[in-house]
Amino acid sequence: MNEKQTAKPAIVAEPLLPAAEEAVALLKSMQLIRAFEEQVRRLFAGGLVPGLVHLCAGQEAVATGVCAVLRRSDWIASNHRGHGHCLAKGMPVDRMMAEIMGRRSGIGMGRSGSLHLFDAANGNLGTNGIVGGGIPLATGAALSAKRAGRGDVAVCFFGDGALNQGLLFEVMNMAAVWRLPVLFVCENNGYGEFTAIDDVTAGGPPTGRGAVFDIPSEAVDGMDVLAVREATLRAVARGRRGDGPSFLVCTTYRYGGHHVGDRQDYKDAEEARAWRAKDPILRLAARLQGAGVAGADRIAAWQAEAEAIVAAAAEAAKAASEPAAEDLARAVYA
Amino acid sequence: MPEPPILDYRAAVLAALAGEMRRDPAVILLGEDVGAAGGVFLQTAGLLGEFGAERVIDTPISESGAFGIAVGAAMTGQRPVFEVMFGDFMTLVMDQLVNQAAKVHYMSAGQFSVPLVLRTAVGIGASLGPQHSQSLHAWAAHIPGLKVVMPSTPWDAKGLMAAAIRDDNPVVFFEDRMLYTRKGPVPEGELVIPIGLAEVKRPGTDVTIIALSRMVQVALDAAEALAAEGIAAEVVDPRSLLPLDLPTLVASVKKTSRAVVVDGGYRQYGVTGEIAAALTEEAFDWLDAPVLRVGAADVPIPFNRSLEALVLPDARQLAGIVAKLVRGLP
Numbered sequence: 252m253n254e255k256q257t258a259k260p261a262i263v264a265e266p267l268l269p270a271a272e273e274a275v276a277l278l279k280s281m282q283l284i285r286a287f288e289e290q291v292r293r294l295f296a297g298g299l300v301p302g303l304v305h306l307c308a309g310q311e312a313v314a315t316g317v318c319a320v321l322r323r324s325d326w327i328a329s330n331h332r333g334h335g336h337c338l339a340k341g342m343p344v345d346r347m348m349a350e351i352m353g354r355r356s357g358i359g360m361g362r363s364g365s366l367h368l369f370d371a372a373n374g375n376l377g378t379n380g381i382v383g384g385g386i387p388l389a390t391g392a393a394l395s396a397k398r399a400g401r402g403d404v405a406v407c408f409f410g411d412g413a414l415n416q417g418l419l420f421e422v423m424n425m426a427a428v429w430r431l432p433v434l435f436v437c438e439n440n441g442y443g444e445f446t447a448i449d450d451v452t453a454g455g456p457p458t459g460r461g462a463v464f465d466i467p468s469e470a471v472d473g474m475d476v477l478a479v480r481e482a483t484l485r486a487v488a489r490g491r492r493g494d495g496p497s498f499l500v501c502t503t504y505r506y507g508g509h510h511v512g513d514r515q516d517y518k519d520a521e522e523a524r525a526w527r528a529k530d531p532i533l534r535l536a537a538r539l540q541g542a543g544v545a546g547a548d549r550i551a552a553w554q555a556e557a558e559a560i561v562a563a564a565a566e567a568a569k570a571a572s573e574p575a576a577e578d579l580a581r582a583v584y585a
Numbered sequence: 586m587p588e589p590p591i592l593d594y595r596a597a598v599l600a601a602l603a604g605e606m607r608r609d610p611a612v613i614l615l616g617e618d619v620g621a622a623g624g625v626f627l628q629t630a631g632l633l634g635e636f637g638a639e640r641v642i643d644t645p646i647s648e649s650g651a652f653g654i655a656v657g658a659a660m661t662g663q664r665p666v667f668e669v670m671f672g673d674f675m676t677l678v679m680d681q682l683v684n685q686a687a688k689v690h691y692m693s694a695g696q697f698s699v700p701l702v703l704r705t706a707v708g709i710g711a712s713l714g715p716q717h718s719q720s721l722h723a724w725a726a727h728i729p730g731l732k733v734v735m736p737s738t739p740w741d742a743k744g745l746m747a748a749a750i751r752d753d754n755p756v757v758f759f760e761d762r763m764l765y766t767r768k769g770p771v772p773e774g775e776l777v778i779p780i781g782l783a784e785v786k787r788p789g790t791d792v793t794i795i796a797l798s799r800m801v802q803v804a805l806d807a808a809e810a811l812a813a814e815g816i817a818a819e820v821v822d823p824r825s826l827l828p829l830d831l832p833t834l835v836a837s838v839k840k841t842s843r844a845v846v847v848d849g850g851y852r853q854y855g856v857t858g859e860i861a862a863a864l865t866e867e868a869f870d871w872l873d874a875p876v877l878r879v880g881a882a883d884v885p886i887p888f889n890r891s892l893e894a895l896v897l898p899d900a901r902q903l904a905g906i907v908a909k910l911v912r913g914l915p
Binding site: 379 | 639642653657659662688692695697729732
């Protein structure tokens with residue numbers, strides 16, 4: 252990808268490391284997401300994940316940095332590359348893994364899969380199979396939150412592919428007019444499916460697309476969880492105090508293809524290497540070590556812990572049964 | 586019991602909306618011109634004044650986004666009534682209706698529901714032309730997860746709107762705009778008619794006319810004309826397409842042995858074909874003749890009045906079709 256659509260973060264001081272406990276939680280969250288995605292990749296290769304699956308390895312800082320600021324009663328709506336968002340918002344690992352593998356113990360009864368992971372208990376309006384589909388859902392949740400008056404906010408996550416859906420602009424306009432507490436989070440990973448964003452997108456940095464609606468819009472280094480967290484703190488504070496929507500454009504990178512099995516002929520190796528050098532997990536780990544919060548051993552132990560959690564979830568799911576024939580027509584209607 | 590007051594169809598729906606909004610603060614109304622303007626057909630007049638701008642929300646002309654917001658609001662505690670000004674504009678909300686609203690309950694294994702009403706005005710007869718006159722209810726009735734309601738009388742309109750608002754599923758509520766000024770008795774106070782119950786609007790023994798929405802009155806007028814010729818036509822109004830009260834329709838056909846299905850939507854791949862096929866499957870041995878389909882001509886609806894009048898049969902033409910069926914097809 253070239254630089255045209257890559258919003259340049261403003262030159263700001265390196266974000267401050269939060270209190271040790273919170274900083275460690277950020278790292279563990281990203282480690283869990285990475286481990287989860289690697290586990291799913293292996294399961295897919297082993298024929299245990301039906302259909303298509305879209306992984307978010309490389310983008311962990313966005314899901315983690317945003318959701319770290321949210322409370323359980325805040326809402327999120329996710330997209331097709333949504334495992335990170337779901338985990339960061341608290342979806343139980345075992346029920347999520349089982350769902351992706353099509354097991355009845357899954358959070359959607361094994362009928363819905365990776366593209367349709369819902370978690371009402373944790374304020375998750377679902378991953379979504381339609382690019383941009385979750386944007387109005389989150390904004391509708393923001394309408395409910397505004398009516399309820401408890402200061403809750405809603406977040407919608409979408410990729411750069413959704414930047415060219417007209418729906419986004421309809422919804423941004425209404426969110427601004429009605430001053431809804433919604434945070435639009437674009438994860439610009441450079442590619443919409445197999446097409447580089449610059450090849451199909453006119454105009455300057457995407458932040459301009461929020462600015463035309465007078466929505467506070469910020470370019471964020473999406474490979475830095477601390478930067479994402481800080482920008483989210485500002486945006487969520489605006490939403491909670493009734494100052495309306497915000498827009499974050501987080502520049503990040505998709506280590507894998509559009510879906511598992513995508514040959515990625517459209518990427519060059521140098522590009523991928525350059526982005527991996529900015530890896531969000533290694534970056535935070537280095538800061539924790541530098542600040543004396545945790546040493547390499549503890550960091551490695553947390554990584555192993557994350558891998559054990561997802562491995563156990565995979566084993567449990569493998570042993571679980573598939574939905575029964577009588578589940579076919581269950582819950583079509585409320 | 587005193588005679589119920591006479592209201593027109595528009596006022597009956599409005600009474601249901603106002604009643605439900607008084608009863609449940611989660612009911613909100615969204616759409617183009619629903620607030621300050623009171624609706625392009627005055628079908629929401631006065632609601633803004635009583636309930637305020639927080640609950641009666643004028644949207645920009647952004648059907649897709651605004652309806653999607655209504656779906657999200659429905660998932661999170663509201664009971665939105667969303668107005669699509671013309672039924673033709675349903676095309677603009679189809680992703681949110683079909684891929685989101687209709688499937689959320691199923692996809693979430695019951696964690697979320699979408700208690701929402703999409704109301705829209707349809708139908709020919711006002712020289713509104715090809716993009717403002719269609720009746721696309723068959724599109725909605727094709728989708729599992731939706732309910733589809735199309736009342737024919739003020740009484741039914743009030744009772745079914747109340748039921749639609751109280752339903753925990755997305756309900757698409759089709760109002761034929763040529764019915765808005767039709768008057769009839771409407772009970773005061775609470776009236777809730779369960780969705781999914783057909784009603785025999787006129788009993789008869791010789792032939793069943795199954796008719797929907799505006800075509801119910803056409804069928805009743807045709808039945809009156811047929812009575813003068815010695816043919817006793819039974820008119821049955823399904824009132825909802827999803828769920829469809831097939832047992833009531835089948836019972837009528839088993840009694841009369843003949844059926845004509847009449848609808849304002851297109852005939853090709855339409856509601857009439859679906860109902861005709863179901864009757865054939867369920868009551869084949871009772872039928873003395875093929876089940877006939879009568880729908881809108883399969884053309885873009887013309888603006889020109891004399892051409893538009895050819896799109897659907899009037900009562901006299903329908904009576905002719907029915908009489909021919911009863912006396913034996915040539």
